[in-house]
Amino acid sequence: MELIKNKIKEINISEKELSILSLIEINSFNTNGFLPNKEEVFKAFNTNTISENISTCTLAFSPSFELNSNLNNCVFDKEVSLKLNDKIVGKITKTCTFENDKAYTSIFNANTCKLSKELNPCLSGKIEIFDNEFKKVKLALNKKIAKDNAKKITALLLNADPITRAHERMLRWTIDKADLVIIFVVEGYDSNSLNYEAKRECFEYYAKNFLPLERIFPVYLKNIDLFSPYLDPNYECLLASSFGANKLVIGQNHQGLGLFYDNNLAHTAIDELSRKSGLELIVLPEFVFCNKCNVMVSTKSCPHGAHHHIKYRSSMIREMLHSGLIPPTVLVRKEISAKLLAHLHPNRFKNVQMIYDGLFPSNGIIEKRSDEDLYKELITLYQTSYMI
Ligand SMILES: [Zn+2]
Known part of the structure; x- marks a missing residue:
């Protein structure tokens, strides 16, 4: 008893x-x-x-x-x-x-x-x-798939920590080739990772202003640090497939992917699972900024070699942001940098209004300015070239 x-x-x-x-x-x-x-x-x-x-x-x-x-x-x-x-x-x-x-x-x-x-x-x-919040999300997604009659559904896992120009490129490339893109926004896994809510705010801002919202479906996986490039990508496959995707985009730098070549054919650790689940796997090359080409290129399509390439290293960009520096706009969009700097360094300025009014001409109407406004205008000013 x-x-x-x-x-x-x-x-x-x-x-x-x-x-x-x-x-x-x-x-x-x-x-x-x-x-x-x-x-x-x-x-x-x-x-x-x-x-x-x-x-x-x-x-x-x-x-x-x-x-x-x-x-x-x-x-x-x-x-x-x-x-x-x-x-x-x-x-x-x-x-x-x-x-x-x-x-x-x-x-x-x-x-x-x-x-x-x-x-x-x-x-x-x-x-x-x-x-179960994910149950509701999945229901809404299924409704959207049925309503849009979407056939080519691609999933990608985005650790936009922060969202860079390389992420933007990858997203646009994926949207171009699909009826609908399911974007799983995942938690960061590094010690200096951004707060999830700040990350989400930046992603939402970017998506709302720069992506065709009817072609994407974001799923926010807060509190889940299972999907990192260091861990088993099979779970990414299972997740994407269970949400109805028939393709999964994955970066070639995913360390769990175990990308290797045999007879000139790329093989990965998830080939078998992707075959079984009917999920087509698309391994994307790495995007870099080439200072010879002077644009963003994929390492596969540029002949200039690594010594001309600026990499989109998230940890380095975060370190700049944590230190209060503005990352170059070829790496991160100015609106995103401004949001993150304001978030990471609250109450930084004694008198933000004084700096703002001193630097930027106005039409005489005094408007209250935030730290974010200041950063955004400063970045624009930094990009202005000066000629005598
Ligand atoms: Zn190049």
């Missing part, structure tokens, strides 16, 4: 876990809405992926030790509620447990190193999230 009384009926989860569980519920990783059990975890691990060397992530879900303390030797109820910040947000039914295999990273902690020896057992079962 004592044992039944102590059955675990609820567990605490983090926002990140809620986001990934929400994706699993809508079958984003080919598990029919289930958290896989031990056999399925390893079956999926071995059959979904061509290269076991690259695929080091499993779908095993172990409730966090920090949020739940030690759950080893506990008996779980068949129905376990999921609690986020004292609110029940969903449940797992038909719950079973299995031992946590420390050898594999799981998608729930893809970027964290498991230093702790204290790990809870893994849970399997059917997931139900009460207010």
Whole structure:
């Protein structure tokens, strides 16, 4: 009797876990809405992926030790509620447990190193999230696909951290060739990554002003750091395919891609999965600014070599922004730089109005100016060439 009384009926989860569980519920990783059990975890691990060397992530879900303390030797109820910040947000039914295999990273902690020896057992079962935001997004997407009668649907994962001219080029290239482009805007994974909301604001600004909105469908994957160029791209394939895409655009620099050439043919670690799921994979070459061609080129189409190429390195651009410098406009659009500098350096100026009014002529009407306005006008002024 004592044992039944102590059955675990609820567990605490983090926002990140809620986001990934929400994706699993809508079958984003080919598990029919289930958290896989031990056999399925390893079956999926071995059959979904061509290269076991690259695929080091499993779908095993172990409730966090920090949020739940030690759950080893506990008996779980068949129905376990999921609690986020004292609110029940969903449940797992038909719950079973299995031992946590420390050898594999799981998608729930893809970027964290498991230093702790204290790990809870893994849970399997059917997931139900009460207010699944991704379910609503997918429904809206399906409606749009049906309404537009879109046939060529391309997905791309965008870590616009920040959004550069190279991203812009990639987006336009993709839109040109598709009826509809699903853009998954993902979280950054570096220590100096931009805040997701700032990133989202910049992307929305860019999309609203410079992209044909009827041809794109953004999906914001906040709190999910699973999709980085260092991790298994098979999950990107499964995600894109589950949202209805038939093509996936991926940069050649994706380190998990394992791009190699055999008999002059490009091969990647996800060829087999892409064949199985019917998802065509498009590997894009790297875009750079060539100071000989004096335009943006792909490394494949320019003959001048790396010593003439300025790369769109996001980490370097972020470092400039964090230091308060304006990145060159051949790298980042001025409106984006202005937004990010204002966001990263709040209350920087003692008197922004004084600088603004001193530098820029006005028609006599005094308008209140923000830091963002100042940066934008300054960038324009920096680009003005001076002749006597
Ligand atoms: Zn060139």
